[in-house]
Amino acid sequence: MNFKDKLQKAQKTNNSSLxxxxxxxxxxxxxxxxxxxxxxxxxxxxxxxxxxKEHVCAYKPNIAFFEALGFYGLELLEExxxxxxxxxxxxxxVKRGDIGNTAKKYxxxxxxxLKVDAVTLAPYMGSDSIIPFLEYKDKYSxxxxxxxxxxxQELEMLKTEKGTYLFQExxxxxxxxxxxxxxxxxxxxxxxxDHFGLxxxxxxxxxxxxxxxxTQGGKxxxxxxxxxxxxxxxLFNVSRDIIYASNGEDFAxxxxxxxxxxxxxxxxxx
Amino acid sequence: MNFKDKLQKAQKTNNSSLxxxxxxxxxxxxxxxxxxxxxxxxxxxxxxxxxxKEHVCAYKPNIAFFEALGFYGLELLEExxxxxxxxxxxxxxVKRGDIGNTAKKYxxxxxxxLKVDAVTLAPYMGSDSIIPFLEYKDKYSxxxxxxxxxxxQELEMLKTEKGTYLFQExxxxxxxxxxxxxxxxxxxxxxxxDHFGLxxxxxxxxxxxxxxxxTQGGKxxxxxxxxxxxxxxxLFNVSRDIIYASNGEDFAxxxxxxxxxxxxxxxxxx
Numbered sequence: 430m431n432f433k434d435k436l437q438k439a440q441k442t443n444n445s446s447l448x449x450x451x452x453x454x455x456x457x458x459x460x461x462x463x464x465x466x467x468x469x470x471x472x473x474x475x476x477x478x479x480x481x482k483e484h485v486c487a488y489k490p491n492i493a494f495f496e497a498l499g500f501y502g503l504e505l506l507e508e509x510x511x512x513x514x515x516x517x518x519x520x521x522x523v524k525r526g527d528i529g530n531t532a533k534k535y536x537x538x539x540x541x542x543l544k545v546d547a548v549t550l551a552p553y554m555g556s557d558s559i560i561p562f563l564e565y566k567d568k569y570s571x572x573x574x575x576x577x578x579x580x581x582q583e584l585e586m587l588k589t590e591k592g593t594y595l596f597q598e599x600x601x602x603x604x605x606x607x608x609x610x611x612x613x614x615x616x617x618x619x620x621x622x623d624h625f626g627l628x629x630x631x632x633x634x635x636x637x638x639x640x641x642x643x644t645q646g647g648k649x650x651x652x653x654x655x656x657x658x659x660x661x662x663x664l665f666n667v668s669r670d671i672i673y674a675s676n677g678e679d680f681a682x683x684x685x686x687x688x689x690x691x692x693x694x695x696x697x698x699x
Numbered sequence: 700m701n702f703k704d705k706l707q708k709a710q711k712t713n714n715s716s717l718x719x720x721x722x723x724x725x726x727x728x729x730x731x732x733x734x735x736x737x738x739x740x741x742x743x744x745x746x747x748x749x750x751x752k753e754h755v756c757a758y759k760p761n762i763a764f765f766e767a768l769g770f771y772g773l774e775l776l777e778e779x780x781x782x783x784x785x786x787x788x789x790x791x792x793v794k795r796g797d798i799g800n801t802a803k804k805y806x807x808x809x810x811x812x813l814k815v816d817a818v819t820l821a822p823y824m825g826s827d828s829i830i831p832f833l834e835y836k837d838k839y840s841x842x843x844x845x846x847x848x849x850x851x852q853e854l855e856m857l858k859t860e861k862g863t864y865l866f867q868e869x870x871x872x873x874x875x876x877x878x879x880x881x882x883x884x885x886x887x888x889x890x891x892x893d894h895f896g897l898x899x900x901x902x903x904x905x906x907x908x909x910x911x912x913x914t915q916g917g918k919x920x921x922x923x924x925x926x927x928x929x930x931x932x933x934l935f936n937v938s939r940d941i942i943y944a945s946n947g948e949d950f951a952x953x954x955x956x957x958x959x960x961x962x963x964x965x966x967x968x969x
Binding site for chain 2: 494500556558578589592595
């Protein structure tokens with residue numbers, strides 16, 4: 430099944446456009462797990478997945494958090510990918526970008542080796558770095574357009590000679606890639622709600638992954654405003670404010686509550 | 700020892716500003732190794748390192764080629780890092796870029812886990828994604844400014860409202876980061892020699908990693924022109940045209956010859 434169909438099915442089954450980010454961090458997991466469990470990081474993520482799997486449309490592990498753990502991290506990532514329910518798609522947040530023959534290798538790593546359904550990509554180097562991923566017809570790629578961090582202003586919001594922002598040019602490339610391959614979306618950070626309108630036309634047929642909700646300060650209500658009500662192509666990611674909402678023994682219960690809260694919050698506007 | 704000192708020492712010892720890219724590819728290594736060797740990829744890289752270690756100032760493995768091999772790839776990378784002579788610095792080509800707390804994890808993966816001396820980084824997301832790497836005072840980061848691939852035109856060469864190219868703005872950020880941290884350099888692809896002059900002032904105190912020589916068509920003589928003669932901060936990477944110059948039993952001998960050729964070619968202009 431291709432990514433979009435799998436995603437739509439999961440959205441329908443769980444009545445949700447919420448993605449939970451699985452950013453594992455030994456410094457943030459509950460102390461009682463670290464004390465009493467043989468494999469606290471696995472147990473933590475297993476319980477987070479069990480606590481949220483009825484309320485999400487996808488999971489998004491960011492590979493940086495696993496790479497920081499060395500060999501064990503890659504093992505852990507594979508273990509986690511294996512226990513995510515079959516019907517819930519996985520977006521691996523990798524933000525890769527390299528010349529053509531190298532991009533092919535990154536695509537193999539994500540799609541053939543780790544067998545995830547989708548990835549995130551960095552656009553700086555242009556088409557050569559994106560198309561090897563799009564050639565996997567059943568997979569999906571979310572390209573960084575405007576990110577949620579403060580320094581997105583430095584390059585992404587530079588004004589071009591046409592009077593556009595750079596990120597609008599990236600959105601127009603996403604449009605071009607998606608017109609040809611039908612499996613290219615965008616990442617638009619929730620912390621810049623005023624700029625969503627500027628790329629809406631270009632991203633109309635794309636899925637839009639929106640990080641930056643919760644800990645980073647973004648609000649669903651600022652994105653899904655009146656004009657954007659019922660836009661079914663918006664997907665909202667929350668990481669820290671769900672998985673690390675409590676570091677007590679109740680962490681899984683609180684994660685369920687928080688996932689339901691965000692799912693309902695999003696559904697209000699859809 | 701910090702990266703710059705280690706590099707300078709290696710440059711002096713081997714009288715070389717050549718970097719060899721260790722981009723392992725099972726499809727390209729000699730057939731006789733695949734037939735007769737238990738660990739052909741390791742043996743290949745071991746022989747390439749032995750064949751070139753007296754003619755390089757650094758090695759640059761691109762992690763994509765190792766990631767494409769799954770678990771074994773990470774094992775192979777660690778094995779290779781372990782046999783690179785202590786006095787030759789390693790630049791791990793990762794082109795990472797993510798928000799601050801995630802960039803920190805990528806920095807841990809490269810500098811604490813894999814213990815390499817330097818990395819390459821992608822600039823799209825700005826300072827937040829770069830500074831966690833620069834905080835490792837003894838390490839070094841090369842930020843993509845203008846890359847060697849064709850589609851570098853799409854974003855990197857967009858004109859800003861100031862009349863500059865986007866990559867000049869990136870170079871100016873590199874200048875800013877390097878002024879504060881003293882360990883930030885640039886990647887400038889050899890296939891765009893006419894544009895080197897535009898960023899020279901900004902990159903004057905930075906190391907400039909130049910890929911795109913050889914298979915990609917770039918020429919040392921086009922970069923180190925009269926005006927740039929004796930610029931000691933230029934480092935030239937060659938991958939395919941050295942390590943895959945022959946796929947016969949003579950591959951190591953040919954790699955030595957090619958490395959000497961490129962080393963001399965560069966030294967002509969320094």
